[in-house]
Amino acid sequence: MTRIFSGVKPTGHLTLGNYLGAVRQWVAAEHAPDEALFCVVDLHALTVEHEPARVRRLSRQAATLLLAAGLDPQRCTLFVQSHVDEHTRLAYLLECTATDGELRRMIQYKEKAAKAQAAGDGVRLSLLTYPVLMAADILAYRTDEVPVGEDQRQHVELTRDLAVRFNQRYGHTFTVPRATHPAVAARVMDLQEPTSKMGKSDANGAGIVYLLDEPGVVRKKVMRAVTDSGDGGVVYDREARPGVANLLDVLAACTGADPVRLAEGYTGYGALKRDVADAVVELLRPVRERHAELAADPAEVDKVLREGAGRARALARPVVDRAYEAIGLLAP
């Protein structure tokens, strides 16, 4: 049996990037004969400037959207990170396993720390230790596979290093996990800045398609997407034509076609954008509709999360207890 774990951070409204890069894989995974856990990682949302009421609202919204996207609480465990203390208990032991240099090398840390400094905010210590908490999220469940977008590759690599190091020093405790990425759209780019990732907490929403955007808004954003100059027609070239390649990737992810082949069917950007807009609107329509139904009954979502936390805790507790013992702590 393969155990799968992944998470999403409630720092903004979920985007098309989250859906194509991660959530869609999660929904597919829960139908395989695997054990799957999915987590709204709310503690991670506290690593940057945040508004308490917004984090709480976005946490419930993320959980509701994951259910709307097709996660079935009968087939997987859906829960909120802060409801299961084992994550922070284990994070401390992994802080005693990781090094300062290792964490300072993380690309996302460098980017986010620079952003916080530019905004005049201090860099929270938790921003540096973030990947250690993420490693704890994964290792507490003896996870085999972590379905994520491309941007999380480095964090999962660190998780693997920490698991191997801990096992070597203190005896076999953790499963060494591997990241899995979708074949296309593992890195959906911003429609206005196609050299940057489409990120849910970015300030300028014009290049970001949110899962809850109305169809008219989705169309407008796609039709206004930045394309590339050049007279070579529609070609798939991520380096030279990042804007067009991104649109082709999104269309490929929506239709199951190959992006290079798709490019051959277009002579102009207008028709391509219209097809991308139609495909994305249709992809998101059932998610939006189901979200509206589920959001009308937040108590039901809370119940799913409570039950999920119970199941998650039961799985994580023995693993984390074992790690406490292995590292040299006296049993209570």
Ligand code: TYM
């Ligand atoms: P987060 O919340 O930024 O993103 C959630 C998932 O969506 C993927 N993703 C994308 N995929 C393709 N294109 C994009 N533009 C795009 N933007 C986001 C991310 O790769 C991710 O899979 N650190 C994680 C959350 C986390 C986690 C974990 C994940 C905490 N603990 C344990 C897996 C396992 C994060 O910030 O994801």
